Amino acid sequence: MRASKGLWIVLLLLVLQREAYGVGWNLWRGNDLVGAVEIREKGALRLVSLGGVAGAVGLSFREAEESLFLVGAKGELELIKNAPVARMRAQIIPLASPVEAEGGLWWIETGTALRLLNLLEGLPPARGFRWAGEGTPSVPLSPTSVAGGAESSPPGTSLPTEDVESRFEKLTASVAPKVPGLPDATGGDGAEPKGVKSLRWGDQGEIVRVVFDLDGDQEPKVFSKQDRTVLVFKGGAPKELDDCPVAGMALSVTDQGDSVTFTIEHSACEMRHFSLPSPSRYVVDFFDMKPSAGEPASPSVPSPVPRERTDGRSGKAPLVVLDPGHGGKDPGATAFGLKEKDLVLQIALKMEAELKRLGADVRMTRRDDRYLKLSERTELANRWEADVFVSVHINALPAGRHATGAEIYLMALPSDKDAMQLALIENKELDSNGDASGGSDKRTRLLLQILGDMQQNAKINESTVLAEAMFRRGQQGKLPMRRVAQAPFYVLRGAAMPAVLLEMGFITERSEARLLADPTYQQRLVASLAPGIMDYVKGTP
Template sequence: MLAVEGKTVGEVPTRTQGKLTMVSIGTMGRLLNLSMTHKDDTLIVSQGRSKLQIVHKAAAVWLDVQLMPMAAPAILDNNQWWVESQSALNILQGLLQNSGSSSQLSWLGSSLDGCSSSRQGERGKTEMSSSSTSVPITSQQLQRGAQSQVEEVPSLSMIDLSPSTPCVLQAVRWGQYDEKMRVVFDYEGTVSPEILEKGNTVFVSFTTSEIATAQLVSPCPKEITVNVETTKDSCKISLESQMGGSQKTFALSAPPRLVVDFYRSSKKASSPVNEIPQAQDKPQKVIAEQLPLPPITGEKTGSLGKKLVVIDPGHGGKDPGAMANGLREKDLNLQFALCLAERIKKLGFNVRLTRENDVYLKLRERTDLANQWQADMFISVHANALPKGRHASGTEIYIMALPTDKDAMELALIENRELTGENGSESAAQVDQKTKMLLNILGNMQQNAKISESTDVAEYLFNAGKKQGLNMRRVAQAPFFVLRGASMPAVLIETGFLTEKSEAKRLASSSFQQQFADAIARGVAAYLKGR
């Protein structure tokens, strides 16, 4: 039963999801007299001026402009929204507090009373704390939470190895750090896979696998060797370490995943990488001198202490981007980027472009360059497009986060399909699956260290555009691969819609490009001068 200040207000339907108890968030909203709107794959719950956005299959929600984690992804099933029981209390409590209410929510007189908190306690610091209701958390707290999630975990002896429920391997992720290599197995099932450690080798067995054997190749075969045996009823993986150190294996839940850490015998210097998204993504060593680099005025660490802005003209080379009304997106992106770079330099900042001519860069190379140059801001420039029969106009600014709505998610899917050109063996469907995996990573709080700063940048640029009379459509969020991995505030600008004839003509106009660049540059300066 749902209670407010200890008094029951009504019964809430429940269902089980593995070991978790899910509750009807819609019923809770009605019992609390909250306003609710269901649009596509998003449920918006509001009270006064505060708004909660719940996205289907995302393990985090937006509360106004801040992100809150949940113990499991939200589920939309037959027009009914289901959220893990303790998480439901947390996010609705946060909404009430943001709207000025001090009422405390709790579960009383049912199996929900205390059941989720006990599970949360088992995870300790690896997931949300259930000792008290939560409020929106800051980006710094998100970063600390992500770190504790992968460091303070149950020991191997706590892992349930019972094979009573099928264990289906969904994805493999790799991470490289100074002192270790990390392998993360994402899987579905109510129990962990079978694990055996023998010498410097770890054996992991799944009931079956939904990924190709080729995707299990080690990105660093000189350090970790991978062997795979698959049959109709099993997928057995062995990981052999050549690193000379020990290894540690542990499980995490919500969503279920198995983590294997292989430690080096000595702390040799190696380039720390937050996370390599997929085993089939071969590690890329990006060398700045091999790419087209424009001149840069001064040095970031010089006496002038100038801030550095990296501008990324989207697409290029073999990838033309969107094409409509006689225009190619890659050409427009470069024109806008060059104008913007010139304007920002005139305002006293350093600028570098990821490309200054018609060359092809992989998505990851773009933010790799920004990180290598220690940029203070990353701006990726694009042009929008809609399918036949749909119309829209104006500039949109995106940050990499959970999607605002279905249109934002569709745009991310389209932009991310550039990945099909990076690996000929990958289809658009496989890339779309990568995008959905990225969405899940975002929900797990592992890519949000700069989300607050990126939101601020987007707002500064949006407001600057409005002041200069530009048609600024909206600030939104979606899982864009080109923004993933940026260690600085990062945004993606869709300058306008190529599929709108009148707007396409305007986008190709030199005078409009100058007006646009001037407005955005003013927003960049306003943000950086305040830092």
Template sequence: MLQRQVCKKFIFIFIFLITALVFISDSAMSSTGWNLALNGRVLGDVPIKEQGRLTMVSIGTMVRLLQLDLEQKEDTLLIYYKNNKLQLVHKATAVWLNVQLLPTASAPVLENGHWWLDSRSAMKILQSLYQAAGDKSTLSWMGASDIPVVIEELQPLQEEIKPAIQQPVQQPTCELKSLRWGRYEEKIRVVFDYLGVAEPKAKEVDTSVSIVFSGSSLSQNDLSSPYPQDVSVKMNTLNGKYIVSLHSVQGGKMNIFTLPNPTRLVVDIFPEKQKEILEITAPGGNIPESQNVSVPQRVAVPPQKKSKKPLIVVDPGHGGKDPGAVSNGLREKNLNLQFSKLLAESIKKRGFDVRLTRSTDIYLKLRERTELANNWEADMFISIHANALPKGRHATGTEIYIMALPTDKDAMQLALIENRELTGDNGSESSAQVDKKTKMLLNILGNMQQNAKISDSTDVAEYLFKAGKNNRLNMRRVAQAPFFVLRGASMPAVLIETGFITERSEAKKLASTSFQRQFAEAIAQGVEAYFNGGR
């Protein structure tokens, strides 16, 4: 009898515990979000979901709670506040704030009508939007939106978020690791390799430049100049900062910029006196005529100062073993060369210096094209291509691209197609591997050196587009996509898709010499307008 009573009590307790656990579990599951606050005032509930180690939030809900303007165009989300714009692209690990790119910890994802982004990145980009508009309001998370049990469960995550939003952020580091020197035909190049999330600050005064780092393990001997008759170096410390100063003994201008992968700051010094003859890559655009040569040759040239005229480098896309798009009896590589030669001729008539990356049917790797432009110290880079669409799809018109986040799905697809030329570099990479590289390139777009050129490249694209319109060309749009051929250009760079080779009527027009000349004249007018009115 006693055993039965004990058994009944045990069963009752067991059922009670199971019921309590189910109740708690159901209550916990009922919470679907965090409270978003503006200046400490809770605005409402934002849906969340876990994705690995990240907590993803509905950024669309955040925008609606903040009463910002919102617009969705296919795979792109646009957020507006006081004439400032944020642009998110599905699965692109950076966002566009006006003309600046902001890297994110994860890619925004569009699922079932919701745009999801990790909580830190969502907070960072929206706070940046407010700052861009001159609004000093503060955004923050104020805990979960449901019962206390859930708040306790979310507390560890909340503690991770608070320091990034509310507490003072430690000063970012920028530690100098090494110093490298190089001498070229007209300049001396000094490369500062550094580690850290911040960029070194550089201040130029006359013929000297001072660069500030947060620290360094280098000594004065490590910094000694191999060309003391041209460049002197000094090192000082001030308030815990490490300052390296370069002085051009011979006078002349300096060019200072940063480069990624690895992060480094570059100072080009142009002494006024002439230097000895050195080898440079493919000077004067004299690329060998032989089709068997796959890369530009290195030849010696007499020293010469760069012309005061702006130098425009025109790049005929594809070539040699890479025909580009083939349709309607035409090969893209041939069309690109025809358009480029006429464009170079039209630009030269307007008093500019012009060079072609290739003047014959030879193959150049994508990276070699901008390397040539950089070596020639070009002021503008224009890559000429012809567009293509898969069977069943139709479009006409000229498109102008800058290297940035893709404007839409079509822009991304075009970049994937153009970048597959990389498979020809050594034959070892598949299209899938190259596609992965293209998507990884989206991460690179957040670096400062590229940001500095995005605004200039956008201006160039707009001038060319307007000139095309004025000359009654069918100008389709200005857009953005991650093209490898534009990566690394140290000058404003655009890629022009002259028209759709897959469209029968347009292919016939592209092959017409009269249209090619009309096109060349229009783009040349845009180049001239940019340098005369855009600077």
């Protein structure tokens, strides 16, 4: 009896230890057990303590302001609090969910942790880190305990309200060789497969455009016959999906779990489909749409209803605010005797005239060579209650690198390291002596944090539509259009309306610099891009 009671006490102590340090998963490096790391569940996510991972693997790490730095064999990795993005050697690494800081510890999604560990240690997934089985975790380290050498205290030992028998059953169940719900040896965490995030429709009468916003690059399988087009994407379907808003067309969706099938019934005489990068999209255009019998064709997107304004403007014309970048003590990019601040002002003034000719009301953040802070530019647009904000710039590349063409950016998580580097440059502000203030990197990290909560924001979606409309018109005008991309631009942060940053070409490319300074080419630029802005504000992008 005493032996039985003693065993019961030992088991209860094991339960207490388990609950004091949380549930642990065993971390393996190849076939070698590294140790058990604390895991906690948050909604559908399983999060791992970065301190526990660092302690088990033997990584050094430190905390600085809103960032955590992990150091491995291949270099230093920066994680940003509340941001779903990491940085390593100027490379932007998207994460499955934002990094969280709670109780002095940093937490990250378990599958993402494996990917970052393999990156830090230079290991291929087949021979890298993986999760398999449960164990009792060690005390998770905090950044301060590593940096200062102090020993961290274990978490509290408060017990749940369930009875001892229930806890005993949980404890004995955990020794099973296969734990349901845990990832297998491949290292996955049951994260949702990449697929279609959303679906957008645009009706221009005889042309209907369907845009599939994708969570990662992929080419669907496309099957088409006279009145039906079928697209099969890998991954899941959008969480919310509206009915087809276009008269004479119908949409049905079949979600098979690891793939999703979209069937579009239509009356088009011709169809075209193609992919677009940065952000990833797949576009299907239907041409020469014919109305169904007895049903007149009607646009799917209603014309915008003019808003009542408080700024004294009584007209119904949409208001576009143009923001010529830089100015005054800030010349922007310079090359071949040209200054960005001068060229963008010349082009913006021509853009103003063209937009007015097309029926828009236009205001400029500057009409002469003056310096404005980044925040002041969108403050003006907000005060004027603008419908659209377009910041006008000219691109540049370091010596030895070459590129030409226009790019249109919206404020979102960066598409790639070039987009991120451009944001760091454009986010610089000058102090009273005309020197860079040094706050660019900190300001950009702040934006990454903000964007962690903004990624599904309607303004980002609307800005994407605006950028696509301008890009399409630029292509129609035979301009050298490079791409629509995204990056955390501070000048766009405060805009309460759809906003894009337009890079009209590269001043560091001699042939393009000559064009950008040519009044004839400047007029060609604005004649092509201004109609794209008008397409958007009229609701026909």
